Amino acid sequence: MQQVRAVIARSKGAPVEIATINVPDPGPGEAVVKVLTCGVCHTDLHYREGGINDDFPFLLGHEASGIVESVGPDVTDVAPGDFVILNWRAVCGECRACKRGDLHYCFATHNAKQRMTLADGPDAGTELSPALGIGAFAEKTLVAAGQCTKVDPAARPAAVGLLGCGVMAGIGAAINTGQVTRGRSIAVIGCGGVGVAAIAGAALAGASPIIAVDIDAKKLEKARAMGATHTVDSSAVDPVEEIKRICAGTYAGAEGADVVVEAVGRPETWKQAFYARDLAGTVVLVGVPTPDMVVPDIPLIDVFGRGGALKSSWYGDCLPSRDFPMLVDLYQQGRLDLDAFVTEEIGIGDIEAAFERMHHGDVLRSVVVL
Numbered sequence: 001m002q003q004v005r006a007v008i009a010r011s012k013g014a015p016v017e018i019a020t021i022n023v024p025d026p027g028p029g030e031a032v033v034k035v036l037t038c039g040v041c042h043t044d045l046h047y048r049e050g051g052i053n054d055d056f057p058f059l060l061g062h063e064a065s066g067i068v069e070s071v072g073p074d075v076t077d078v079a080p081g082d083f084v085i086l087n088w089r090a091v092c093g094e095c096r097a098c099k100r101g102d103l104h105y106c107f108a109t110h111n112a113k114q115r116m117t118l119a120d121g122p123d124a125g126t127e128l129s130p131a132l133g134i135g136a137f138a139e140k141t142l143v144a145a146g147q148c149t150k151v152d153p154a155a156r157p158a159a160v161g162l163l164g165c166g167v168m169a170g171i172g173a174a175i176n177t178g179q180v181t182r183g184r185s186i187a188v189i190g191c192g193g194v195g196v197a198a199i200a201g202a203a204l205a206g207a208s209p210i211i212a213v214d215i216d217a218k219k220l221e222k223a224r225a226m227g228a229t230h231t232v233d234s235s236a237v238d239p240v241e242e243i244k245r246i247c248a249g250t251y252a253g254a255e256g257a258d259v260v261v262e263a264v265g266r267p268e269t270w271k272q273a274f275y276a277r278d279l280a281g282t283v284v285l286v287g288v289p290t291p292d293m294v295v296p297d298i299p300l301i302d303v304f305g306r307g308g309a310l311k312s313s314w315y316g317d318c319l320p321s322r323d324f325p326m327l328v329d330l331y332q333q334g335r336l337d338l339d340a341f342v343t344e345e346i347g348i349g350d351i352e353a354a355f356e357r358m359h360h361g362d363v364l365r366s367v368v369v370l
């Protein structure tokens, strides 16, 4: 066991704080990772606001790169010294999804079995709940070995670590769930880190046109820089009509986009996505709704009559062992600009300020460098 500094959320709504934690030596199937970088994701804020569950205290951070420090006795896939991106989809190989070959849907993903604990103070020994089973706003963290995905060690950690959550969720929503390919049209509603990543994924796949929709002009600028061919300010114009108009101009009679990605997580934007599709088009919901949200009235005949597919996308339907090394290679070749997602590099004490900046819409990602 060793002691390191980490960022915890002690109770609902309280500001995060730096604490000393105990990190156990890795047991069977586990690894201790020296964290290099960890992006600040919206989900960390959800945890600290009690929006995910009440298992406080949380060890926050889950979008990370690092170096494997030590592994448990039976671990063969990774070894000390490996440069890895941490993932929250360590597949089991045993569940019904894995058995039928759909590993990216694994219904029984796993995390470390041992728990990290608080080291100091009156509640020393209290078990921590790591965010998404990772907990990487920490100098070192204990994870399942399957959560470590080896990638090219020459890549910039702050950039490729973002594939660990939001950027993968966006790219995968476009290319894995939406299956956009060369010449297919796509619209992305909501151009935060996730939506802009969906645009980057669509550009990588050769989609055209790529229509970015947001209510914030700054976000539309970023979307254009990442490959959007058209932008729509939905605070000023009806985005459904505008998407249809743009698509009608590119394909004979197209009645909307082949794929519409919803990256906000709200009923009204999902409804826009539903109606902005071409016949037989696909809606991909990647934004996360709250439990009280319901889909507004949509005549069932519209669901039937338009055909196509209404999908949701968790973690971009990614398989980390397949997708992370491939995307890192594309980054290294200069074909996927992951650097553009790193708005700022910050310290472990700056996370509350980063949450604040997230609300102002100035950042795609703040990345903690440890």
Ligand SMILES: NC(=O)c1ccc[n+]([C@@H]2O[C@H](COP(=O)([O-])OP(=O)(O)OC[C@H]3O[C@@H](n4cnc5c(N)ncnc54)[C@H](O)[C@@H]3O)[C@@H](O)[C@H]2O)c1
Pocket: 042, 043, 165, 166, 169, 189, 190, 191, 192, 193, 194, 195, 213, 214, 215, 216, 219, 234, 263, 264, 265, 269, 285, 286, 287, 288, 289, 313, 314, 315, 316, 361
């Ligand atoms: N499915 C997954 O696996 C997964 C993974 C990570 C994040 N997410 C979710 O994806 C969503 C987006 O995350 P993010 O980090 O990009 O958040 P973000 O806050 O950075 O971006 C949201 C964007 O939506 C825009 N927006 C807000 N209301 C809008 C409206 N009515 N019309 C158009 N645009 C609107 C905002 O201006 C902003 O640019 C969140 O719900 C997040 O929880 C999902």
Ligand SMILES: [Zn+2]
Pocket: 091, 092, 093, 094, 095, 096, 097, 098, 099, 105, 106, 107, 108, 109
């Ligand atoms: Zn499984």
Ligand SMILES: [Zn+2]
Pocket: 041, 042, 043, 044, 062, 063, 165, 166
């Ligand atoms: Zn995340």
